[in-house]
Amino acid sequence: MLSEKTVERLSEYRRHLSDLQARGVTHVFSNLLAAETRVTAAQVRRDMMNLGLSGSTATGYSVSDLLEHLAGLLDHPHSTRVALIGTGNLGRALLAFFRARPGKAVIAMAFDSDPEKSNRVCCGCRVYPMDSLEARIREDEIRTAILCVPEQDANAVAQRLVNAGVTGILNFAPTRLKVGDQVYVDTMDISSVIEKVGYYAVRGTRAPGRK
Amino acid sequence: MLSEKTVERLSEYRRHLSDLQARGVTHVFSNLLAAETRVTAAQVRRDMMNLGLSGSTATGYSVSDLLEHLAGLLDHPHSTRVALIGTGNLGRALLAFFRARPGKAVIAMAFDSDPEKSNRVCCGCRVYPMDSLEARIREDEIRTAILCVPEQDANAVAQRLVNAGVTGILNFAPTRLKVGDQVYVDTMDISSVIEKVGYYAVRGTRAPGRK
DNA sequence: TCCAGCTTGTGACATAATTCACAACGTAAG
DNA sequence: CTTACGTTGTGAATTATGTCACAAGCTGGA
Numbered sequence: 001m002l003s004e005k006t007v008e009r010l011s012e013y014r015r016h017l018s019d020l021q022a023r024g025v026t027h028v029f030s031n032l033l034a035a036e037t038r039v040t041a042a043q044v045r046r047d048m049m050n051l052g053l054s055g056s057t058a059t060g061y062s063v064s065d066l067l068e069h070l071a072g073l074l075d076h077p078h079s080t081r082v083a084l085i086g087t088g089n090l091g092r093a094l095l096a097f098f099r100a101r102p103g104k105a106v107i108a109m110a111f112d113s114d115p116e117k118s119n120r121v122c123c124g125c126r127v128y129p130m131d132s133l134e135a136r137i138r139e140d141e142i143r144t145a146i147l148c149v150p151e152q153d154a155n156a157v158a159q160r161l162v163n164a165g166v167t168g169i170l171n172f173a174p175t176r177l178k179v180g181d182q183v184y185v186d187t188m189d190i191s192s193v194i195e196k197v198g199y200y201a202v203r204g205t206r207a208p209g210r211k
Numbered sequence: 212m213l214s215e216k217t218v219e220r221l222s223e224y225r226r227h228l229s230d231l232q233a234r235g236v237t238h239v240f241s242n243l244l245a246a247e248t249r250v251t252a253a254q255v256r257r258d259m260m261n262l263g264l265s266g267s268t269a270t271g272y273s274v275s276d277l278l279e280h281l282a283g284l285l286d287h288p289h290s291t292r293v294a295l296i297g298t299g300n301l302g303r304a305l306l307a308f309f310r311a312r313p314g315k316a317v318i319a320m321a322f323d324s325d326p327e328k329s330n331r332v333c334c335g336c337r338v339y340p341m342d343s344l345e346a347r348i349r350e351d352e353i354r355t356a357i358l359c360v361p362e363q364d365a366n367a368v369a370q371r372l373v374n375a376g377v378t379g380i381l382n383f384a385p386t387r388l389k390v391g392d393q394v395y396v397d398t399m400d401i402s403s404v405i406e407k408v409g410y411y412a413v414r415g416t417r418a419p420g421r422k
Numbered sequence: 423t424c425c426a427g428c429t430t431g432t433g434a435c436a437t438a439a440t441t442c443a444c445a446a447c448g449t450a451a452g
Numbered sequence: 453c454t455t456a457c458g459t460t461g462t463g464a465a466t467t468a469t470g471t472c473a474c475a476a477g478c479t480g481g482a
Contacts, residue, residue: 011403057459079409089307093300168412184411192222198290200395201355201379268429269478
């Protein structure tokens with residue numbers, strides 16, 4: 001099992017590798033990949049080692065090899081189709097974002113409790129009423145969800161998602177979700193992050209431990 | 212200088228402490244604060260130690276003391292007034308978010324290159340044209356900015372922000388900003404995060420090292 | 423008064439993450 | 453062929469981060 005930090009780096013490697021491939025580059029050295037991202041060449045090589053990939057001292061790593069392995073790790077059918085809960089400002093921003101930047105992951109369905117918003121199409125995505133959440137998520141075997149509901153509803157909705165089979169939640173509500181240990185939750189707490197940025201901004205420095 | 216992880220925890224402590232204070236609680240034990248967040252009691256005590264704060268074995272830590280010290284660290288005048296660049300879907304979502312949840316940080320001004328959007332008020336915030344960016348940021352001594360512009364513009368705008376005196380950037384463009392080491396950047400890369408969530412979702416587990 | 427039962431503060435330890443540094447490799451040029 | 457150069461793969465060292473465990477503190481009740 002790879003660590004979170006490793007998975008984050010892999011995702012970033014992939015973006016640059018796709019770029020390189022689009023530009024016709026077939027092989028890449030660890031130091032080039034490292035320069036694009038913010039890691040050291042040794043870190044890149046270590047990650048490749050953890051993935052069981054190897055390169056050649058003469059030509060470096062094969063771009064297509066790397067992309068293939070990364071796709072195998074990151075593009076599971078259950079992870080690329082995600083559900084979005086809540087089509088408020090943020091939810092719509094995310095719908096637009098995913099539509100504008102068609103990566104592997106797509107928002108396959110959206111839900112909203114407001115009858116005004118559901119049973120419509122928003123940003124190219126069908127919005128369903130909350131009643132149908134469990135049924136539709138089960139039917140499509142969705143495992144990954146983005147939670148954009150108000151803070152006070154977050155836990156209840158999260159519970160419903162888990163009951164419907166969701167095992168990974170990207171939570172935008174500034175609250176800690178109480179779900180079982182078998183469910184992965186990443187909370188993006190904007191208030192918290194902006195406080196962190198402010199903290200280092202007034203001190204005029206990068207955080208300790210950053211390159 | 213506190214580490215990023217520490218600052219993140221402090222921010223979270225503060226949210227819960229505010230709650231407690233609002234409910235009239237005056238003192239708190241490390242284990243209670245730990246239960247609310249996702250850390251151990253020892254971690255809470257260690258953080259307090261790093262902050263130079265102390266509690267009493269009988270009553271725990273004083274909520275107001277903690278809040279006061281945390282405010283001293285997190286609420287610098289230069290960090291609570293932030294500029295927002297780009298009022299697309301995401302930018303508007305953030306304006307609405309900060310307006311709906313009035314914490315210490317507020318979006319003091321917004322900018323957009325589209326003449327249709329600038330020179331108006333959006334979500335309660337005045338939107339200025341990009342031309343005036345440097346002047347207004349300098350005048351208000353803004354040090355912290357949220358970047359919500361398209362990927363291809365991100366680096367150019369970041370450079371302008373830094374020239375205008377900004378030293379902390381919360382970047383939503385999925386690209387690494389090339390700024391000097393004295394500028395703190397936190398990139399929230401949604402694509403990357405959703406891939407991470409998907410990775411652990413299909414494997415049905417929390418990441419290693421999570422409690 | 424004195425003890426039981428909780429707490430804090432913290433040195434020591436444990437674990438995770440990253441970097442160093444170097445042997446082994448492979449190519450290109452001479 | 454052989455040397456010079458730049459690379460990979462990786463054990464070891466280093467740094468960062470989190471936890472343990474326990475002495476010492478405080479309070480309330482017997």
